[in-house]
Amino acid sequence: MDTIFALSTAPGMAGIAVVRLSGSQSFAIAQKLCHLSSITPRHAHFVTLYDGEEAIDEAILLAFSSPASFTGEDVVEFQCHGSRAVLNKLLTLLSHQSGCRLAEPGEFTRRAVENGKMDxxxxxxxxxxxxxxxxxxxxxxxxxxxxxxxxxxxxxxxxxxxxxxxxxxxxxxxxxxxxxxxxxxxxxxxxxxxxxxxxxxxxNHRGERVRDGFRIAIVGAPNVGKSSLLNCLAKRDVAIVSSQAGTTRDIVEVYLDIAGYPVILADTAGLRETGEEIEAEGIRRALQRAEDADLILVLGDASLYPTFDKVTQKIINQHSEKLIVWNKSDLVLEKKDGIFISASTGEGIEGLWKKLEEIVISQMGSSSEPAxxxxxxxxxxxxxxxxxxxxxxxxxxxxxxxxxxxxxxxxxxxxxxxxxxxxxxxxxxxxxxxx
Ligand SMILES: Nc1nc2c(ncn2[C@@H]2O[C@H](COP(=O)(O)OP(=O)(O)OP(=O)(O)O)[C@@H](O)[C@H]2O)c(=O)[nH]1
Ligand SMILES: [Mg+2]
Structure with missing residues (x-):
């Protein structure tokens, strides 16, 4: 079987980069490149890497002999300087060694599985x-x-x-x-x-949600401030906000970290009856996203509290996992029962965030059994x-x-x-x- 090599750290300029070799030729190749007569496994060797007689870089060499290594084969790691020139030179040199080739994606771990090091x-x-x-x-x-x-x-x-x-x-x-x-x-x-x-x-798909993200969709009538809320929670100006009703058409997604859990928050087109073709497609997508979401965040206009338009009310009736939030609280004097926020002034956003934390933890929180x-x-x-x-x-x-x-x-x-x-x-x- 070929000896494989690859850059194991991210490419680009860095203080240190790790180049890893795995396979029966690893030790011999490392000895040749470092002008060493022998290599002691599990010892850090301070070495100079050579191309023939020309020094390439100074490095730390670590070796693990089979089967006590990540892949179960003989493994050598070079910690060299993370410069493009050093890495180009070293990787090219390795590719010229006989029986040695660049690893395929995941090949080190694949060999670990095939050699019974992990399932x-x-x-x-x-x-x-x-x-x-x-x-x-x-x-x-x-x-x-x-x-x-x-x-x-x-x-x-x-x-x-x-x-x-x-x-x-x-x-x-x-x-x-x-x-x-x-x-x-x-x-x-x-x-x-x-x-x-x-x-x-x-x-409840707990583990899959932790892995892939908990999906929240913001839905509501046009102009209630859905895009403003998304920007506010993301702390970035992601979605277009305007006083024109029907601004958002496509789904706009942001990734949030809520209490350590991954959340995909989606802004959607405002729901209403419309004859306009593009807006209608936006609304169709909004409804689909609401359908697929783990939670819908229904946004209402605080000045209309506690009523919703017909289309939004229908969505509320159809979904069991929902959180109702009233926006533009800065425009009303009297706050009633419920979650009142202002995406413009930031009022109530902290409370909403806490509420979202509670929901996310209850849906994805850890249990004693592996998920x-x-x-x-x-x-x-x-x-x-x-x-x-x-x-x-x-x-x-x-x-x-x-x-x-x-x-x-x-x-x-x-x-x-x-x-x-x-x-x-x-x-x-x-x-x-x-x-
Ligand atoms: N006073 C006040 N205005 C707000 C608030 N949130 C948003 N707005 C304004 O309401 C208007 C609509 O905001 P958007 O965030 O675009 O509303 P939307 O729900 O995304 O609208 P569509 O994309 O058309 O469905 C904009 O003029 C915002 O500046 C708020 O909390 N208070
Ligand atoms: Mg919008």
């Missing part, structure tokens, strides 16, 4: 950790990288495999009958896994569940065994305990090179 969910945890923007995402990814999900799924799989092995033993000896008490034990085990799976699946984080896992778990339900109904013992086999296969797909090269391709292609 697929842990590898996905690595990817999520690299991409994490908020505290909750970091925590969730780290937990997954540490094997929390693998432990859960492999645990269920072990239980099922154990029962499957037992049943299969009887299929091989058809003259023997499985004792009824033992059959009950099989049923109970399957039933327990079904219960755990159902609980894990009905988590389901990806649609890929959800699909396999749902398939597993349906095979298990089928297995429970099956009276024919060999059909029961087949359903159990299919169920364990679905669990194995998640952690990579089955032949899954096609899944590997999909996952690792979204990595960056050097990881």
């Amino acid at each position: 697929l969910t842990a590898a996905e945890g690595v990817l999520d950790l690299i991409h994490s923007d908020t505290e909750a995402q970091r925590r969730q990814a780290l937990r997954q990288m540490g094997g929390a999900l693998a432990k859960l799924y492999d645990g269920w799989r072990d239980v099922l495999l154990h029962q499957l092995a037992y049943i299969e033993a009887f299929i091989d000896f058809p003259e023997e009958e499985i004792p009824e008490s033992r059959l009950n034990e099989v049923r109970e085990s399957i039933h327990n896994v079904i219960t755990s799976l159902e609980k894990h699946l009905s988590d 389901l984080t990806q649609i890929r896992h959800r699909t396999a778990l749902e398939a597993c569940l349906s095979h298990l339900r089928q297995a429970m109904k099956q009276s024919e013992i060999d059909l029961k065994a087949e359903d159990l086999r299919l169920a364990t296969r679905e669990l194995g797909k998640i952690t990579g305990r089955v032949e899954v090269s096609e899944i590997l391709d999909v996952i690792f292609s979204s990595f960056c090179i050097g990881k």
